[in-house]
Amino acid sequence: MADVALPTSPIPAKKKNSRKVLKQKKASTSEANVLAQALTESSPAEILPPPSETDPMKENSEILSSAKKVKGKAARGGKQQAAAKQQESFDKELEQMQEMLQQLKLEKEKTEEMLKEKDDMLKAREEELENKGKEQEKLHAELKKLQKLKEFKPNLNFQILKDNEQDDKDKKKKKKGGAEKKRPSQPYILWYKDQWAEMKKENPNADFKEVSVILGAKWKTVSAEEKKPYEEKYQAEKEAYLQVMAKEKRETEAMKLLEEDQKQKTAMELLEQYLQFKHEVEDQGNKKTKKEKDPLKPKQPMSAFFIYSNERRAALVAENKNVLEVAKITGEEWKNMTEKKKAPYEKMAKKNKEHYLIEMEAYKLKKEEEASHVKKEEEELLKLHKQEAMQLLKKKEKTENIIKKTKEIKQQKKKDQTVDPNKPKKPASSFLLFSKETRKSLMQERPGTNNSTITALISVKWKELSEEERQVWNAKAAEAMDAYKKEMEEYNKSCAAAVGTSA
Numbered sequence: 001m002a003d004v005a006l007p008t009s010p011i012p013a014k015k016k017n018s019r020k021v022l023k024q025k026k027a028s029t030s031e032a033n034v035l036a037q038a039l040t041e042s043s044p045a046e047i048l049p050p051p052s053e054t055d056p057m058k059e060n061s062e063i064l065s066s067a068k069k070v071k072g073k074a075a076r077g078g079k080q081q082a083a084a085k086q087q088e089s090f091d092k093e094l095e096q097m098q099e100m101l102q103q104l105k106l107e108k109e110k111t112e113e114m115l116k117e118k119d120d121m122l123k124a125r126e127e128e129l130e131n132k133g134k135e136q137e138k139l140h141a142e143l144k145k146l147q148k149l150k151e152f153k154p155n156l157n158f159q160i161l162k163d164n165e166q167d168d169k170d171k172k173k174k175k176k177g178g179a180e181k182k183r184p185s186q187p188y189i190l191w192y193k194d195q196w197a198e199m200k201k202e203n204p205n206a207d208f209k210e211v212s213v214i215l216g217a218k219w220k221t222v223s224a225e226e227k228k229p230y231e232e233k234y235q236a237e238k239e240a241y242l243q244v245m246a247k248e249k250r251e252t253e254a255m256k257l258l259e260e261d262q263k264q265k266t267a268m269e270l271l272e273q274y275l276q277f278k279h280e281v282e283d284q285g286n287k288k289t290k291k292e293k294d295p296l297k298p299k300q301p302m303s304a305f306f307i308y309s310n311e312r313r314a315a316l317v318a319e320n321k322n323v324l325e326v327a328k329i330t331g332e333e334w335k336n337m338t339e340k341k342k343a344p345y346e347k348m349a350k351k352n353k354e355h356y357l358i359e360m361e362a363y364k365l366k367k368e369e370e371a372s373h374v375k376k377e378e379e380e381l382l383k384l385h386k387q388e389a390m391q392l393l394k395k396k397e398k399t400e401n402i403i404k405k406t407k408e409i410k411q412q413k414k415k416d417q418t419v420d421p422n423k424p425k426k427p428a429s430s431f432l433l434f435s436k437e438t439r440k441s442l443m444q445e446r447p448g449t450n451n452s453t454i455t456a457l458i459s460v461k462w463k464e465l466s467e468e469e470r471q472v473w474n475a476k477a478a479e480a481m482d483a484y485k486k487e488m489e490e491y492n493k494s495c496a497a498a499v500g501t502s503a
Contacts, residue, residue, distance in 0.1 A: 184237030187230035188219055254389035261392060262385075296366075298359035301352035304345035305334050387456030422494075424487035427480035430473035431462060 185193075192215055199211050206214070302310070309330040316326045334342075428436075435458045442454050 184234055184241050187227055187234045190230045190233060191219065191222070191227070250393065251386070251389075254393035255386070257392040257396060258385060258389035296363065298356055298363055301349060301356045304342060304349040305330075307345045307348055308334060308342075383460060384453060384456045387459050388452050391452055391455050391459075422491065424484055424491055427477065427484045430470070430477040433476055433480075434458075434462060434465075434473045 192212075195215055195218070196211070199215055200206075203211060203214065309327075312330050312333070313326055316329060321329070435455075438458050438461060439454060442449075442457055446454075
């Protein structure tokens with residue numbers, strides 16, 4: 001090593017050139033790592049050649065060429081590793097793409113299923129819309145039919161239902177106001193009210209509770225004789241109260257029966273009127289009927305302008321002017337007229353208005369009289385309805401009694417199979433005699449009325465009879481009863497004689 005002498009001057013120049021080469025091609029970080037790895041793997045003999053006795057310039061060139069070889073090997077190794085990494089990343093990307101493709105296929109299948117479901121839903125919706133359209137067409141046709149029958153106005157009297165509603169309202173008012181008949185007080189309450197003032201005088205400082213306790217203890221010591229007047233008073237009030245309640249209950253039942261009967265009748269009448277009206281509408285077509293006006297109602301007076309236009313109309317029509325032209329000309333002329341020229345027309349309009357107001361007052365008075373007359377008729381109808389209701393209730397009670405007695409009658413018929421035809425019949429009462437004659441007159445006066453209304457009218461007339469008029473019918477009934485009694489005495493004697501002969 002001591003024999004080899006290395007020159008000093010040329011070596012730095014080579015180093016500068018090598019540095020310039022290295023500066024021109026800077027290795028990347030990855031390449032530097034690969035180069036370092038290659039240097040570590042290679043032996044120092046490969047990097048640095050063994051020392052020789054040759055020229056130092058050659059040695060430097062050999063060192064540089066060996067470094068270049070090592071660098072080329074390192075670059076090739078780095079490229080291979082980079083290619084391997086690229087292959088791995090490509091494989092990973094390929095696997096990811098395959099997975100994405102599978103997911104897309106699954107999503108496509110799902111979307112196709114969803115689209116099929118939506119198509120089915122849309123088809124069902126279209127069918128529903130078609131059905132709804134058909135139903136709407138049917139409803140529209142029915143609506144047209146109903147619109148044709150819109151002008152139907154039944155001529156029925158629903159007075160009974162109104163009266164029942166009014167009665168219910170009156171009952172509610174009575175309950176709220178306390179005007180309804182109260183329940184009778186117990187004997188103790190009656191005695192309590194009588195003794196309250198005296199007990200309060202004896203115990204002025206006692207309150208309500210203390211006084212009631214004292215009176216309760218005292219009531220226990222009261223004898224039966226002292227309690228008797230209070231008990232009698234209670235019994236009398238109770239009987240009166242029960243009679244009133246029974247009467248009200250009976251009237252309500254009767255009105256319910258009448259209401260049901262009247263509902264059936266009104267339903268039938270309404271159906272008949274509706275069918276008749278429908279037939280008339282089909283015959284007439286879709287002709288619109290004008291609103292009926294009261295012919296007796298006075299007409300409103302014309303204004304001053306209309307009086308003037310009526311005067312001018314004849315002259316303008318003679319000039320072959322149409323309706324619009326006449327209205328336009330008269331309007332312009334009226335606007336341009338002075339107050340002096342308008343004054344006579346306004347005076348005439350004022351007189352007509354005063355006359356109209358007088359006629360309207362008379363018309364209103366007449367309408368009020370008609371309304372009062374209608375109200376009286378409604379009250380009479382209400383009386384008749386109540387009588388009819390009572391008649392229906394009596395009929396119902398009779399039918400119930402008949403149903404109850406049928407079994408007894410059948411049993412009696414089994415025992416007594418034969419009834420004597422010679423037995424005298426019981427005579428009619430005074431009311432029945434009166435009803436027979438009045439029925440004939442009513443049938444002649446009111447032909448076509450039903451039996452129930454006639455019986456109701458008979459009962460009303462019977463109640464309106466005076467005592468003297470009733471006495472006549474009572475006398476006739478008494479005569480018939482006397483004759484019946486005589487006939488029964490003779491009948492009983494004959495029956496006894498027949499029994500004696502048979503024995």
